[in-house]
Amino acid sequence: MARKRPKDPSVLHGHHVVSGPELRATFQEAAQDADDAARVRRRVLHGVVLVLLIGLIAAGIIAALAIINGKLAIPTAESAQETVSTCPAGTFDYTPPEQINLNVYNSTSRPGLARSVADEFLARKFVVGAVSNTEAGYRGVAAVISGAAGQSAAFSVQRNLPGSDYFQDGRTDGSVDVILSQDYAALAPPDLVDQTPGQLSCPRESRRVADDDKRPVNPSPAPTR
Structure with missing residues (x-):
């Protein structure tokens, strides 16, 4: 009786059986390929970053030379425009x-x-002319209105009417109008009126909320209240 040949452990049902050493060698080759690919990507990234840095440095040097030579002006922040009173x-x-x-x-x-x-x-010996009602957009104590010729007179009126706002219109005479508004309470006591030189008072210019009208409505005759 013929002796059976010993079975090849690397072959099973006609297929090659991968051994441990072969499997380890395969994984080592795959890992090495992955490492090589990662190294290539890192080198490419480093190259791109290096090129960008060199470009930025070169641009900075060129800009600095242009500024030094007066070919490039750096814009400065414009100062805020002051409010014209x-x-x-x-x-x-x-x-x-x-x-x-x-x-x-x-x-x-x-x-x-x-x-x-x-x-x-x-x-108080003021020369009073018109006494009437009016509609006005002004909100406050009182509006004191005159032309340029009546500014000194308006100043005296304001000293008797504390808290009032001065407005100038286009009249050419020295007359003064007083428009009493909802915050009016009383005139200053006669013996406490300050008669020293001073300036006209325009407190509305510093208020946060503007009135409905930039200027008060010019008075129009109406039945006296």
Whole structure:
């Protein structure tokens, strides 16, 4: 009886059986290929970064040379424009009340306010003309309005009417209008009126919230309140 050939352990059912050493060798080759690919990617990335850095350095040197040679100007921040005041900046002497022609208007819903305040001005020897109602967009204590010729007179009126706002219009005479508004309470006591030289008062310019109108509505005759 013929002896059977010993079986080849590397062959099973006609297929090659991968041994441990062969399997380890295969994984080592795959790992080495992956490492090689990673090294290539790192080298490419390093090259790109290096090129960018060299470009930035070169651009900085060129820009610096251009600035030094005056070929490139660096824009500077423009200073914020200062708010232009419409309040006259001059200093005025206190004009005697008997030299001031004054018109008194009531823009509130309080009946008789214009007449009562006009009588108080009359008692202080102001020359009172028109006394009437008006509609005005102004909100505050009172608006004191005059032309350039009446600024000194308006200054004296404001000293008697604390908290009022001065406005200038285009009139050419020295008359002054007073428009009483909802915050009006009272005139300054006669014996406490400051008669030293000073400036016109425009407190509305520093308020955060502007009134409805940039300028008060010019008074128009209406039945006296």
